[in-house]
Amino acid sequence: MTKTQQFSEERLMQVLLAPVVSEKSTMMADKHEQVAFKVVADATKPEIQAAVELMFKVKVDAVQVVNVKGKQKRFGRTIGQRKGWKKAYVCLMPGQEINFSTGA
Numbered sequence: 001m002t003k004t005q006q007f008s009e010e011r012l013m014q015v016l017l018a019p020v021v022s023e024k025s026t027m028m029a030d031k032h033e034q035v036a037f038k039v040v041a042d043a044t045k046p047e048i049q050a051a052v053e054l055m056f057k058v059k060v061d062a063v064q065v066v067n068v069k070g071k072q073k074r075f076g077r078t079i080g081q082r083k084g085w086k087k088a089y090v091c092l093m094p095g096q097e098i099n100f101s102t103g104a
Helices: 009-015 023-032 045-056
Strands: 016-019 032-041 061-066 072-075 079-080 085-092
Touching: 009 045, 009 061, 009 079, 016 045, 023 032, 061 079
Parallel strands: none
Antiparallel strands: 016 032, 032 085, 061 085, 072 079
16 A cells, blocks of 8 residues: 555645745755745644555655744834734655646
8 A cells, every 4th residue: 555545635725825045945855855835733744645546657865854933023103913823844856846837
C-alpha cells in the first residue's frame, strides 16, 4: 500500500492551498530543491508529502512544517489580529523539480 492510498484522494486535493512565492522561497528552490506551500491548518507531514507526490508527480525527500503567527494590526484605536496559517517546506529528491508556469 503506497502513501497516496492511505489517504483519500479527495482529502489530498484539499491539503495544498497555494505555493508561497517570495524571495526566500525562490532562493530555496534554486539552492536546496525545496518548495514552500501554504497548507490547511490540520495537515500532517505524511499528508503533505502524499499530496505533493500526487499532484505534481515528483518524489519528496522530506517535509518541514512551520506555523506562521498572524500579525497584529491596528484599525484606528482598535487592535486586530490576522489569522495564523501553516507553511510547509517540501524538500524534493535530487533531480526533481516543480514548474508552476506549466501547471499541474
